[in-house]
Amino acid sequence: MTGFLASALLLFAIAVVILWHRLKRSDALGIDGRLIWVDDGRRTKPFFNARYKVFGKPDLLYRVNGGVLAVEYKSRNGPIFESDIVQAKCAALSARGDQYKVSRILVKTGQAEKYITLPRSDRALYREIESATILARKAKNGEAVPCLPAPRKCRSCAYRDHCRESAGN
Known part of the structure; x- marks a missing residue:
């Protein structure tokens, strides 16, 4: 019985050390x-990826098992939008251009969080954000881009009172 008790105490101590370390x-x-x-x-x-000509910066970068995790934190209490994910992917691709091997992203708001494993190749990652990148470049150059009003997004937009296309009014 004493041997059993000693073994149980030893296992408990090991578990406590592992938990404390984590x-x-x-x-x-x-x-x-x-x-x-x-x-x-x-x-x-901001980071810059010269090959794909994208700029971006995540809020945080962590070295984790399997590479680097990029974190995009939104201070709102709402849901995660597709635009948040695209922004995080663009920031990750940009950081890759400065030699940070970003393998995952975390997009977090006050009420939600989403981890996404990224493609290994920069080309595959760029393909995921290419259409949004093209629209952003057109808007930056003063070209008209399609308006995509969404009630949930429009309600939290700072420009909703001045927007003719708002779905939140």
């Missing part, structure tokens, strides 16, 4: 990894 390594977002880059706002230069 909790110590994860941060306030629950990410098990090491923070390696932070967007400090306007002072922080």
